[in-house]
Structure formats: C-alpha cells, structure tokens
Amino acid sequence: MNAHPYAFLALFGAVAVAFPLILLAVARLWFRFFQPPKPSLDKGAVYECGIAPSGDSWIQFKAHYYLYAILFLIFDVEVLFLLPFAVAFTTLPGGALVAMLVFLLLLAEGLVWAWHRGHLEWK
C-alpha cells in the first residue's frame, strides 16, 4: 500500500493535537483524585524563588535595554549585508561601493541621532 506523500502531515497534526490534550487530561485527573483544593494565603501568594514575597507582583519592569537590543540589531543586520558584499567585492562595479557606503551612512546617522538624543544613557 502506498501512502499519500503528504499523509505524514495528517499523522503529525493528529499527534500535535493529541499530545497536549493527553497531558492536560492527566493533570486534570491528578487534580481530581490526589489534590483536594485547600487554598490558603500562603499557597495563593506570589512565588518569589522560595523566600517570603515582598510587595505586589504587578510592578513596572525596567525595559530600557530594548534600545540597546534594537541598536545591536541594526549593526547585526548590517554585517549580514556586508559579508556577501565583501565576498563579491572584486567583481562589483564602483556604483555598488557607493550604494553600500550610502547604506552605512544611513545606519550611522541613526546611531548619531540616538546618541545625540541621549537614548544611550542609562536612566
């Protein structure tokens, strides 16, 4: 018997659905038979790596480092474009070099802007 070439996808889909459902069912059964609900203040408290929690869990998180991540990404991608350019450098015309320099200039202007506006200072 020859299976359809895409039959494995159906099998894959069935397993992908069944696997989490089985796990959830097992967890539900465990809860039903072995874990009677006895809520208490301590059990409902915020988990803070084992020690007694202090304060609310709804605090603002300092996420300033996303700026560094974005700036890093700019230059990361720049390298990605520069590498194939460097590999093919000897066969490229002069216009390509100018185009690449313009590309670098645009990215550099972005960094200069962020620097001048004080976005690189840790507040």
Added chain:
Amino acid sequence: MNYLELLRALLPETALVVGALLALTFDLSFGVRQSRETRLHAAVIIGTLAVVAAMFGALSAGVADAVFGGVLVLDELTLASRLGVLMLAWLTLTLTGGTARLRHPAEFVAIVLFATAGFTLMAAAQQLLVAFLALELASLSLYILAGFDKSRPESAEAALKYFLFGGMSAAFLLFGFSLIYGLTGSIELPQIAHQLARQGQSPLLSLALVMVLVAFGFKAAAAPFHLWAPDVYEGAPVVSSALIASASKLAGFTLFVRLLWPGFGPAAGSVATAAGSPGWLPLVACLSAASLLLGNFAALAQSNVRRLLAYSAIAHAGVMLLGVIVAGDAGLGPLFYYVFTYGLATIGAFAVIAVVERAGCCQKITDLAGLHRRSPLLAGCFAVYLLSLAGIPPLAGFFGKFTVFAAALNLGGLAGPAGWLALLAIALSAVALYYYLVMLKQALVVAPADPASAPVPVPADAAIVLVFTALLLVLLGLFPSVVLRIF
C-alpha cells in the same frame, strides 16, 4: 546594471531621504536651544524643500522603460502617481506646520518624508521584492506616525492596532509572493505575466491570489479587512490620519493595480458574465461590494467626525476597487483620477478637523455646529470637500465617480456583475450623500451651541492647504481631462 541610470530614476527618493536626514541634523545641531515652534517650522521648511526637489526629480526622471534590469518602471502611471503623492505629502507637511503640536517635530517631519519615499518607490516598483520593501518602508513609517502623540492613549492604541493588522497583512503578502515565485520562477512582473499565461489556473495559484488580495484588502481598508481603519483615523494625530487616508491610498492603489493587471493579468478571470471564470477579478468584485455596503451603512451610525470619515474611506475603497476592475479595459485614467481627487478632498477634510481641534473642540459631529459663524473659510472649504466626496457636480468627486461607473457599465453592460456593482455603488452614493449632509448641516445651518463661542483662528499654513485643495477640486472637476489625458 547601470548605477547612474538607477540614481536618475531614484532622484525623488534620494531628495526625500536627504531632506529627512538634513531635517534631523539641523534639529540636532542648531535646533537644540530653539523653541519647539521654531524647530517645527525649520523642519517643515526643510521638508517642503525636499518635496519640491523630489517633484523636480520625478519630472527630470521622466518617462522611460524598465530601469536597472526591470526592477523599476518609469511609465505615465509612475510619473503621475509620484507627483500626486508628493503633492499630498506637501499638503500634509504644510498642515503639520500650521496645526500640529509635537514634542519631536524634526522626527515627525523626517518620518513623513521616509513614508513619502516609500510611496514614490511603491509607484515605480516593478519587481515583487522592491514592491514589498517599498510597501514596508511606507507602512513602518505610518505605524510610527499613528502613534506619535505619546500623551494620548488613543494614539498608542491606534498605532498598535495598525501595526498588528499591517504586520499580519505583510505576512500574507509575502506568503502570496513566495507562492507566485514558486509557480513562475520569477519575481519580475513581465516574466510572471508570461509564465502565468502559459500555465493557466491551478489551485496553488488561487491560494497565492487569495493571499495577495487579503493583504491588499488590509492595506486598502476594504471590508472585511477594514477593522483597523476607524480606530486609526480616530486615534492617530490628525496630520498622520490625513497622510494615511490620502497619499498612502494613492500609492497603494498604484502598486496593486500594477501588480494585478500587468503582473497577474493572465489570471484575472472575468466578471463579464454572471458565472464568472476563476481568477482574481471576482474576488476583487466581492471585496468591492462588501466595502460599499459596510462602509456606507456603518457610516450612518457614527457620531465622531473622524470615524465617519474612516467608514466613508471604506466605502470609497469599494469604488476604487471597482476602478481596479475596470482598469484592464478602460485604462488607468478613471482609477487614478478617482483616488487622487479623493485624496485631495480627504486631506482637506482632515485639515478642517485639525484646525477645529486646535481651537479646543473635540471630535463629535455636533462640535461643528455653527462653523459658518465661527469661521466662514473653514465652513466653505468643508462644504467643497464633503460635496466632492459625495460626488456632487461640478466638483472633482462627481467626475471621478462618473468615469469609474461609466467604465464599469461599458464592461459587459448592466447584466454583468460589474454593471450590478456600478448600480450598487450609484444607489449607495445616495446613502453617502445623507451622512455627508448631516455633517454639512451642522457646519452650515445649525447655530452655535454657545452663541458667544469665539471664532476659530485659522493659521496661515492651514489656510493655504484649505484654499489650495478646494480650488484644485473645483478646477479638476471643471477640467478633468488635465489628469485623464496623461494616460
């Protein structure tokens, strides 16, 4: 691969990007100790110069065949669309100088210029990757512009919704493009058309077309993919809404009509008969009918001016889609004329809203009450814009509707689905007239809620925008052949 030729073709984009960088540099060096007002005006002046330079660039690039190995094309549509987009961007910039209160003026102007560069590139793109990159450059700039007013939560909400919807549609578009590439082995539109004509219909092609059209629907705010439009129009800063509603529409429809007819033309199918052969035309017809019905009827229930304009934009997107359908037969003239005059009228309407909001009113329709007493100029121009949007002769909106509907009726007569679509659009124009007149009644007839209410001051820059757009709408309505002759 001739780089000088490429540079000449991309003169408008170069001018815009250089202008944006200059505006930023000027603000970083000389603007540090200046007041916000001075910095805004300096940035707007630099931006305006860049837009004017870009217009000259577009004219000097002229009309040529495929450029740089077929990546770009400089035909009449490119030239007209670039000039139209640049004019709408100039109006937006002038309006920014007159009415906007921004914390970061130079950045705002720079991003408007980047978005405009994206629009002009969209108008020239003839290859799927360049088209996608141009679209994303424009879209990313517009997301930022929508969220530029950080002091209002509505603005952030508008930006987030626009970004999520736009990102989703970009994914659809890219998936559709990748399937097209897989089917035809090329990303250049002429080759794609050649291959599609040889291959004929296939299920995979249908899937690709549906993907591309879903993305198209999102970008054009056509029903049922319109949900972002009311929130963005309402929440974004007025100037950003004006740009999103006008220039972005013109560039988007230019890109998609180029994609659909010269690129996917062989897979168009037909709407000439009731059964319709498979292809993208019947799908576009469905989108058009849905947008017409939903946009016009939902607009009736609105009490917020900007939301009303958003629903009217959805309804107008329906007519523009009809323009896309007829473009294969009647040429690009009707579609371009319609979208361009729609952009002018919309930018004018948003200019009125911007001036009124600057004077301290909020956005309810009833806040327009007594505008004729408080500022006759505003009320008069508002009447021109709304009547043009409704399609009353002799304004440009009337002639736009007329050419599109006439072309649709020529396509298979009344019996064909295009004919029915035209009839539906004509009938719904009457509905549209009602809600435009509701707004006009408040502006022109109703007495001010507070008899002692102060006159609305109109800044000089905003007055230029108002008078220019109103005059242009009247003149284009009287002499439509000026635009139609281009094609």
